[in-house]
Amino acid sequence: MSSISARWQAVLARITQACLVATRPVDAVSLLAVSKTFPPEAVREAFLAGQRAFGENYVQEGVAKIAALADLREHIIWHFIGPLQSNKTREVATHFDWVHAIDRLKIAQRLAEQRPAHLPPLQVCIQVNISGEASKSGVSPAEAPALACAIAQLPQLQLRGLMAIPEPVDAPVDSPQARAPFAAMSQIFAQCNSALQEQGIPTTFDTLSMGMSADMESAIYEGATIVRVGTAIFGNRPPL
Numbered sequence: 001m002s003s004i005s006a007r008w009q010a011v012l013a014r015i016t017q018a019c020l021v022a023t024r025p026v027d028a029v030s031l032l033a034v035s036k037t038f039p040p041e042a043v044r045e046a047f048l049a050g051q052r053a054f055g056e057n058y059v060q061e062g063v064a065k066i067a068a069l070a071d072l073r074e075h076i077i078w079h080f081i082g083p084l085q086s087n088k089t090r091e092v093a094t095h096f097d098w099v100h101a102i103d104r105l106k107i108a109q110r111l112a113e114q115r116p117a118h119l120p121p122l123q124v125c126i127q128v129n130i131s132g133e134a135s136k137s138g139v140s141p142a143e144a145p146a147l148a149c150a151i152a153q154l155p156q157l158q159l160r161g162l163m164a165i166p167e168p169v170d171a172p173v174d175s176p177q178a179r180a181p182f183a184a185m186s187q188i189f190a191q192c193n194s195a196l197q198e199q200g201i202p203t204t205f206d207t208l209s210m211g212m213s214a215d216m217e218s219a220i221y222e223g224a225t226i227v228r229v230g231t232a233i234f235g236n237r238p239p240l
């Protein structure tokens, strides 16, 4: 068994175990394999092990990898999880299935305009700056419901939920400190859902994209539905 395959299975076991601890169904959480900086062959290895959803952070690298794996295109769901600039929206709207880190209406509007008509709607999440870090992108928690209502009404997009990258916490995964930012995300998720329902805006708002290699358990305990995992599957990334 390849090391990617072995590590991938170990990550699935961690997800299953965390679901059991949280008394959540084991299929409530899906694994997004973050393949940034790793070559197409690494994605292919994970694919052969059984992984189907992959996440990329950089537009150029992601589009090149999707092209290199064109034979698998109809079997892979490609998620763009990095920060997105206006001048790169067309490439993302054309090549990806999901976008996780939307933090302003203008980017969503551009994606809606540029999503090719022959493709299914682009699945999108709003990034929330849950730790209030100046260096991190994302809307403030207070801004999330209004942005959700605006984005959910755009054509060619389907608003699916929220995404966050909390500041790393040096505490056990089941400690209140480690769980707090993810618990806060669950509350914001509920507020967005209420706002959408009050305004009668139809959408499938079902996704909380949170938790990475180091903190996926904390995120799962607090309701994550997608964990984005890179290092624990593919190994350490080369420094950029």
Ligand SMILES: *Cc1c(COP(=O)(O)O)cnc(C)c1O
Residues within 6 Å of the ligand: 034, 036, 057, 081, 082, 165, 212, 213, 214, 228, 229, 230, 231, 232
């Ligand atoms: C790199 C990255 C991940 C994966 O991080 P790991 O610690 O390697 O699991 C998840 N989400 C985002 C947005 C990332 O940029």
